[in-house]
Amino acid sequence: MNTVYYLIQNMLPVAIPLLLVALGGMFSEVGGVINIALEGIMLFGAFFGALFVYIVQDSGLNPQTVLLLGMLVASLAGIVYSLLLSFAAVTMKANQTITGTSLNMLIPAAILLFSKMFFGSDGITTKANFFIREIPVLGQIPIIGKMFFQKTYLTVMIGFLLLIIAYIVFYKTRFGLRLRACGEHPHAADSVGINVYKMRYLGTSISGILGGIGGFFYSVGVMDGNVNGHTGVAGFGFLALAVMIFGQWKPLRILFASLFFAFLRTLAYSVSLIPFLSNLGINQTYYKMLPYVATMIVLAFTSEKSRAPKAEGIPYDKSQR
């Protein structure tokens, strides 16, 4: 039972970044913009979040307050970076995959450059401690309290809160419906007076917010508040894309997909702590490959009936019919 607790406690901080970033990708893609740049947006958000934490870490603020403020900084950074994508993909009608790839390449190099110039290292190392041993009251609930409210991070709760907000925006607001129309049939949307360019900018900006926050939460929950230009976010932006496809561009399915991937990854990194698995004597690297292999298998089975937005990846041009 302790193993189960351990796995869940470690899985959630990993699942949340995946969840948020995949939701971000969803908002961008249902609006019609393929967001390969999620990896870069995550890293950009993580970098500015960690930079903020680094600057204020000696001011004596409560770590959880610092986390919330860092989250705001990260989301702003995410918006700024996603605007580069929107500008190229929506205004300049450039190839979205290429633009995204260039944005992904830019940011690790920029972080290495910046960190080497100002810190003499490969990234930002903070001494912030965001870990929560036990949340008062809630942590006392039998079983559930131990699973969800002990040895965790505030990011987990914020993550679920953002999921609920994203769900409401996506399904229950006029904005969500219009955004989805722009990804399915932009010309039809335009003909009823929706500004497709604006909607696509908004969709991509939301993915910037969620991507930036996701990146910061990755650095909080997985990297202990640090950011490194070499390891970056370890392909989480790309995994999030796979999670999004696996989740068929639907918020709740994306939640389950991200939990699934996070579980596999947590398993991979805690093999030595689980007697049953470590007794098998399989090289740990196989477990590290597991999330990626699982992605491939899952995609192989789900892609046939993929529900990808019909107009995704196609720049919208008013004059074309």
Next chain:
Amino acid sequence: MANNNDITHSKKYNIKNITKSSAFSSFTAALMAIFLGMIFGFIIMLIAAPEKAVAGFRFVLLGGLKRIGDVFYFATPIIMTGLSVGFAFKMGLFNIGASGQYTMGMFFALYVGFMMDLPSGIHWIVAILAGILGGMIWGFIPGVFKALLNVNEVITSIMFNYIGMYLVDMMIQTNETMYISTMARTKYLPQSVQIPSLGIQGSNVNLGIIFAILIGIGLYMVLQKTTFGYELKATGYNKFAAEYAGMRVKTNIIITMVIAGGLAGLGGALAILAPSAIAGSSMTYEPINRIAAAGFNGIAVALLGSSHPIGIIFASIFISHIQRGGTLASLVGYKPEIIDVVIAVIIYFSAFAMIMNAGLARLLMKLVKHDDKVPNNTKGAE
């Protein structure tokens, strides 16, 4: 009146014959992107250390000329990954997996280098062929996923970059013939498996660059002169039309990805089998769980060369040139990462430089003869 119109038209056609050609517009677009990228790099240098910026920038621009052998040596793997990405791109496939194919090719070449005992004349040739095979396998898988299961090749390639990287690192780390755990790198390869050097003093430049250029020319021939090349481009333009015309799109997708993988794999083999300027040593590989950068540089040069094999060769030499320059700029205190930033900015702009240029051309035309109705005619430049 009518006469007047005729004259302006014939004049315009003369200019258009040159400026309208796609080669010209992609060339100017590449120049534009490079120009903007370099300016961006210069601005960063100015911000970082204003007093040294001019000296540093001169190193970036001209430093490579002093190390011309190294420029060609470092260009070799990028040409190969660039050709890989560009070739797939001609068919409308985005081979972001060149990194994984490159790593696989390198591993296969290493394996032949260490584990097989062959006479010195053919050992390196076999190792290169093995590298091609390794890359082909790693290109074949995304090809099959794309053709038969309709999985987007971008996602598959990215996943296989990670799988390949972990797999190769593990296989090297668990092989005692290949790996020195105290040094955290592979052992020195035997002399027989190293590619013959071109003999330029103090540089590792070797036969590989000749192979790379020849293969680039060969690919150009395949694309221009063969049925397969025609079908490939036709599929790139319109997949459904190609299928309707009776082309075997699915088979062609797989073949294209296998070739692209082989090209990237060859890049990995050429990189690891290069001779070392220091006697008794060789290139080594450090299994540190990091995706190979060569694949992403390949994307950069493929875009810069607008997927044209000859353009890719020149673009690779250019990128390698500014990378050498960036290394030299560290003499005045700049970090070489500045070049990676510049390259990324160049790609960002090259994604829409053609559109930007067309807009610029239209603007210029308007300024030159603001009484003439020009805009209709410039559409071809897009």
